[in-house]
Amino acid sequence: MKRTLTTLMLSLIAGITAVPATAAAPAPAPMQHVEWSRNANIYEVNIRQYTPEGSFNAFAKHLPRLKKMGVDILWLMPVQPIGEKNRKGSLGSYYAVRDYTAVNPEFGTLDDLRSLVKQAHGLGMRVIIDWVANHTAFDNPWTVQHKDWYLKNDKGEIFPVTYTEGAEPEYWTDVTGLDWTNKALWKGMSDAMLFWVREADIDGFRCDVAGKVPTPFWNEVRDTLDRVKPVFMLAEADKPELHEHAFDMTYGWDTKDIFKDIAKGKADARTLQAFLAKPPKAFPPGAYRMRFTSNHDENSWAGSDVELYGPAFKAMAVLAATLPGMPLIYGGQEAGLDKRIAFFEKDPIAWKTYAYAPFYTDLLALKHGNRALWNGQYGAEPQVLETGNDKVFAFRRALPGNAVQVTVNVSGQSQRYTLAGGAAQMLAPWDYRIDVQQSKAQAAR
Known part of the structure; x- marks a missing residue:
């Protein structure tokens, strides 16, 4: 890092004093994650908006740049064809899947996707794809072939996905919900997921609305997928039980909301201290939590980085990259993403320059090179x-x-602070300092 990162080469650092054992039952063993995920970061790719062409082949040209930046896991938003019936906007939602085992012709062909995955693997990156198991488009063939796999209204008709348990009801008029009480659906969905691992050699899935799908299904399909190749699973959810077997990582919405509040002056260091002292939920040992400032939902519906964070953006990105969890970069943030990307229309990222690429390169290198910052049980707990x-x-x-x-x-505002045993220091508005202590043996690894 530039002026704010100091690297000190020290002799071996003493560990934290052990706490005496109690008579309580031993904690469950942490879930073992694929080795390549242990110091990894994740980068979300919106194929439609990433380039003017909006294709796999056009995106592939960015792979060397992303590798140089230090990206490890590429998360591709849904790659399947989008429903036409009840479509929103002119192009529709990526999450209204018309065919689980086909490729969206907007993006290219299955061979194009295979080529993209092969190129990414050749550069040492992994590829996961978005998976929508909670619902389908109204014109998905399953609505005819397997109508019993769907939820129905009092008239026996499939109907739009409706959520009324939140502060405001949500009506997803372009999709219809699947009925997970029908075990035949489990086999159909499992087979569809297997298709992509076998045919495109992908490395896992980001599972949309994962908390609405039965956890036993996810547990079952994880075993099925792992028998083909060890995969990485990310749940768009924050249910601790999902970590017990099925998922490596869940969404860190908790810190995302804190970051936004801090940027707006609604929270400060006390909020972060309270969060670390008593998290809202208790997760199993070794659970990865995804830390982020933005993603496709945040950007399109809540606001651009400029709107949400303004001058606080870098400071919040530093916290996302260094607090326990795996940092996410939403494609375009390295160029200073300053607009809300349209969700249902063509609206390419305006790349301009890659102004934040050096910043992210340094942050990702910091995580790669310091075991204390690794994910889950492979890193260290924070001491406030x-x-x-x-x-x-x-x-x-x-x-x-x-x-x-x-x-x-x-x-x-500029702030004066004092750490134990040190002299008073100053930090400029939204500034940060990162100090690294590393033994020679550790640095050589």
Whole structure:
């Protein structure tokens, strides 16, 4: 990192003092994750909007650039054809799947996708695809071939997905819900997911609305997929039970909301301290949580990075990259994504320059090179540090031989702070400091 990252080569760092054992039952063993995920980051790709062409082949030209930036896992938004019946906008939602085992002709062919995956693998990256198991388009062949696989209204008709349990009802008029009480659906969905692992050699799935699908199905399909090749599974959900067997990672909506509140002056270091001291939910040991400032939903419906974060953007991205969890970059953020991308129309990213690419390159290299920042049980828990200032948040993550200390000004004014045993220091508005301590043996790895 530039002025804010200091690297100190020290002798082996002492571990944290052990806490005496209690008579409580031993904690369950953490889920073992595929080795390549342990210090990985994830990058979301909106194929339609990534290039003017909106194709797999056009996106493939960006792979060397992303590899240079340090990207590990590519998450492709849904690659299947989009429903035409009840379509929203002129192009429709990526999440209204018309055929589970076909490729959206907007993007290219199955061979084009195979080529993209092969190129990514050749560069040492992995590829997961979005999977929509909760619902389909109204003109998906299953609505005719397997009508018993769908939820129906009092008249025996399939109907739009409707959610009324939230603060405001949601009516997804372009999709209809699947009936997961029918076990025949389980086999059909499992076979469809297997198709992509076998035919395109993908490395896993990001599962849309995963919490609405029975966890036992996910547990079952994870075993089925792993028998073909070890996969990586990301759930768009934050149910702890999903981590017990099926999913490597769930959404960190909790920190995303804190980041947004801090940027708007509605929260400060005390909010982060309280979150780390008592998280809203207790997750199994080793659970990966995805940390992010934006994704396709946030950008299109909540606001661009400029709207949500303004000058606080880098500070929040630093927290997303260094707090426990796996950092996500939404494609375009490395170019300073300053607009809401249209969801149902063609609206390509305006790349201009890659102004934030050096910033992200440094953050991703920081995670790769410091075991204290690795994901799940492979990294270290954070120790909050007292700064004497509620507008300055500091924490340390340490393992034997490696420690990373992060200090962030979570306000738009210059702030003075003091860490234990140190002199008073200043941080400019939204500035940050990252200090690395690493033994010679650890640095050589």
